[in-house]
Amino acid sequence: MKWRGRRRSTNVEDRRGMRVGKAGGIGIGTIILALVAMYFGVDPRLVMDVGSKLGGGQVTEQKVDYQPTPQEQEKVEFIKVVLADTEDVWHQVFQKYGKRYEEPRLVIFSGGVQSACGIARTAMGPFYCPGDHKVYIDLAFYDELKRRFKAPGDLAQAYVIAHEVGHHVQNLLGYTKKVPRGSKGADSASVRLELQADCFAGVWVNHTQKAKKFLESGDLEEALNAASAIGDDKLQRQATGRVRPDGFTHGTSAQRQRWFRQGVTSGDIKTCDTFRASTL
Incomplete structure (x- = not known):
């Protein structure tokens, strides 16, 4: 993937080195639910800030000594370029339909972070919070993507960002409101929301390729491999040895x-309306 030498977004908040917690401690329930999220892709709104519900306490943030490596800094620059590309694409798409695109901010954190949706931990993976219109990612996830999920590659990493930005697009277009809290199951609104975000990520690839010719040999295969690696069926099979469609929240690998x-293929958001699709 060709990304060096291109515009970098200024909508990035670097909050690495901030230790976030609750005065009074974090309950064991928070840890358990975070692990569930890691394996099953649970909606972040359901697992965030559980500590406050289990025992209360004021959110605290403490600056700790954090020295990023040169490799981490390169990842930050990469993220800035990908986010800039999403900005270019979605401004263009929204303008086409007579709408105004509001750029999201992307927060890079380490260990934990406070968002408008509550406290999030690294184990939850990247997420979008509709409450503050921000995408959150811990760079450690990319190591997980490569080692645990066997999904390396630049476009695999970019797909993750484009998917979360896709959730922001959904929020602006009103799709997020269609998903009731706790929605799950093979044909659930949650699954439809996630698959639409995958489609929006594909729209980003289509437009960026036309404008900047950034794809290299094997890039699409990397992104498709990442999409497969985090399918509900594959994650459930890895975690428990069996598949439970009634617990799906993101869709199967094939979906x-x-x-x-x-x-x-289409580059058209109209082809991404999973909420009207008869089959997923």
Whole structure:
């Protein structure tokens, strides 16, 4: 993936080195739910800030000594370029339909972070918070993506960002409101929301390729591999040895690949309406 030498977004907050917690401690329930999220892709709104519900306490932030490595700094620059690309694409798409695109901010954190949705931990993975219109990511997730999920590659990493920005697009267009809290199951609104975000990520690839010719050999395969690696069925099988469709929140590996590919091929958000699709 060709990304060096291009515009970098200024909508990035670097909050690494901030220790976030609750005065009075974090309950064991928070840790358990965070692990569930890591394995099953649970909606972040359901697992964030559980500590306050289990025992209360004021949120505290403490600056700790944090020395980023040169490799981490390169990842930060990469993220800034990808975010800038999403800004270019979604401004163009929204303008086409007579709408104004509001750029989200992206927060890079380490260990934990406070958002408008509550406290989030690294184990939850990247997420979008509709409450503050921000995307959150711990760089450690990219190591997980490579080692644990066996999904390396630049476009695999960019797909993750584009997917979360896709959730921001959904929020602006009103799709997020269609998903009731706790929605899950193979045909649930939650699954439809996630698959649409995958399709929007594909739309980003389509437009960016036309404008900047940034794809290299094997890039699309990397992104499709990442989409497959975090399918509900695959994660459940790895964690428990069996698949429970009634617990799906993000869609199967095949579905995630299909809808990402749909966006890449069409480049049109109208083809991404998973909420009207008869089959996923």
